Amino acid sequence: MKILVVLKVKNHHKKWLQKSAADAELRFLPTDQVTESDLADVDAIIGNVPTELLPAAKKLRWLQLNTAGADIYCKDGLLKDDVLLTNATGAYGLALSEHLLAQLLAMMKKLYPYYDNQKAGLWRDEGAVASIEDATVLILGIGDIGRAFARRVKALGAYVIGVRRRAGAKPVGIDELGTMAELPALLARADVVVSVLPGTSETTGLFCKERFAAMKKGAYFLNIGRGSAVVTDDLIEAVQAGRLAGAALDVTDPEPLPADHPLWRTPNVYITPHISGDDHLSATQDKIVQIAARNLSAFLHGVSLENLVDRNTGYKH
Structure with a gap:
């Protein structure tokens, strides 16, 4: 053998x-x-x-x-x-859930603009921030990674809704369980939307103009699953229009993201190059x-x- x-x-x-x-x-x-x-x-x-x-x-x-x-x-x-x-x-539950938590807190506490200010030598208050406590966090994909992230944000006071393909028993640590058929209504309730979805024919292009329009204004979007789940141009439009407060992406479409792609330079979009897992x-x-x-x-x-x-x-x- x-x-x-x-x-x-x-x-x-x-x-x-x-x-x-x-x-x-x-x-x-x-x-x-x-x-x-x-x-x-x-x-x-x-x-x-x-x-x-x-x-x-x-x-x-x-x-x-x-x-x-x-x-x-x-x-x-x-x-x-x-x-x-x-x-x-x-x-991957530990590594990816911690990466997601770091990205979410950095957006909520405006650490990214403060770092930009630091590099520019600019002492400036960036205004109001958000909190995970009492936030509704919607997680699409509640396997090992999704559940690990759910535990972390729940420990910080979030209300967690998990989404899976079919109805079933609610996992420990999830406050509410929904299905993909209920997604539009769930998106409207969420302060934070996290995609941990694999790349399949069913998930390709899931987050499109219609889904971003269904989200609560000022929500945060994070994708650590597959870039193919997002229509990139629609995401750029949603952020630029102020529909989303911010988007943190460890995966993109296309990938690797070309140096001249507008996603790199879209304000309030924060990108890491598919490195949250690996080794x-x-x-x-x-x-x-x-x-x-x-x-x-x-x-x-x-x-x-x-x-x-x-x-x-x-x-x-």
């Missing part, structure tokens, strides 16, 4: 994977060094290999992603039907490897894997 590992790993991560590998042959190789020949005889891959190389993996039976988002690996014909696809759901926080990297190690053991023992992805929806089963 040959397993190719393209994750960024430290020595203790290698030991975790080797402990789970039993008699399998593990090969560690940086993603940017992987070639088609490296994939020709592998039974499993741990880590996100470039999709254009995957057709060379003729023997592949399992692909473990190091991301929670799996959309680009769900495209028709990319993987054979019998290939197991698993993601890293559960690894910037050591705890995230540890959790990714722990998920991969558990699944490696399960794969080699022929038992069910965690975080199996439904390739029709792009979501975890």
Whole structure:
């Protein structure tokens, strides 16, 4: 059994994977060094290999992603039907929820304009600020990341509404649960709207002119899911018109965002270059490897894997 590992790993991560590998042959190789020949005889891959190389993996039976988002690996014909696809759901809640909280507080407390003033040597009061306490926070996508953010803003006094595709049991830490069918009415109530949605056909272009018009005037919008969920020109228009008090984006459409794109220079839009997750926080990297190690053991023992992805929806089963 040959397993190719393209994750960024430290020595203790290698030991975790080797402990789970039993008699399998593990090969560690940086993603940017992987070639088609490296994939020709592998039974499993741990880590996100470039999709254009995957057709060379003729023997592949399992692909473990190091991301929670799996959309680009769900495209028709990319993987054979019998290939197991698993993601890293559960690894990113801490890092992404803290990133969202930092962005939201920076907007609410006007830290961005005060930093601009600092660089200009300008001592100036920027006026009224907002608070998370008593704010209604609407979170679209209440998986691990959405629930982690909900816990943090609820601890600061927010009323939290979660949105999922279908009705179901209300998760702990969510005050109210709604569905996508109820979205227009929910948007009108929210002081803060957060998208943690994956990239799917259902989410593409969801936040368009109509959705931004439905939002409460002066609301804050944050997107940490996929840039494809937002019609960028409509977002720019909503911010410029004062419909939104601010927008914080860790993902954009297009991505990477071209240097001459007007979104960069739209006042009250704050952009980070899709860096909230990745392996910037050591705890995230540890959790990714722990998920991969558990699944490696399960794969080699022929038992069910965690975080199996439904390739029709792009979501975890």
